[in-house]
Amino acid sequence: MWESVAAIYVALTGLVLPEQAPSRERRSLDVLLTYENGQQQILEVDEKQHFTAARALTLEYYPAGVKLGFDASRWLARSQSLTGREPGGGFGKSKPPLFPGEGGRHRQRAFRDALADLLPPVHDWLPTIRISDTEVTAVTAAPDPVSSLRTLLGDRGVPAACLASE
Template identity: 85%
Template structure:
C-alpha cells in the first residue's frame, strides 16, 4: 500500500495525453489521435458501402447484458438508433 501511495500521480513523460509522433506531436497528442481515429470510423464506412459506426456506452452495454434476453435488448437499442431491420435478422 505504501508503494501505491508513493506512485500516485502522473508519471513523467506518460499519461493519456502524451505525444504520439509523427502525426500527433506535442501535448495532448493521444487525445488528438483518438479523435482522428473516431472521425475515420464515422466517415469512412459509407465511402466503402458499409453501415455507419454505432457507439454504445458502457452503461448501455451493462443494461443489455443484464437483460433477461440480451439479444432482444440489443436489437431494441439498435432499432431505436435507426439500424435497418435487415441488419437485425437472426443468424
C-alpha cells in the same frame, strides 16, 4: 470529405494534415459487419476514454447532414461533461508524428473516431454505429440482454432482417 477531415485535424493539432499518413499511423476497427446483401457497416464500442475534449471538438466539425448510426448530440454532451477528466498515463501520451505533445493519444483517438464516422459513405458503407460503455452496462444488466441488444442495434441502423431472433 477531405476538407472536413483536414479541418478537424487542424483544430486538433494546429498543423496541416499530410495527404499521406505514415504507415504506422493506422488502426483496426472494433467490428466490420458484412450483411448478406454485401452492405458493410462499422460497429464501435466507446469506453470512457473516447469521451474527451478532443472528441467534443471533432464532433463540432462534422458536416451538416452527415449520416451517423448514433446520436452525435449525446456523444458531444458526454464528451463535454468529461472534459478535464481525461484519463492520464498511456491514454494521453504523445503520439508523434501526427499527434505530438501532451494529450496526443486523446487527439489521435478522437481523430480516428471521426474518420470511422465520416468515411463510410465514401465507400458506400452504412453509417457507423457507436455504442457507449454505459449502454453496454445497461444491455448486460437487462432482464433479456439479447433482446435489449437487438433493440439497440435496430435503433442504430442495423437492418431489421439481420436482427431476426433464432
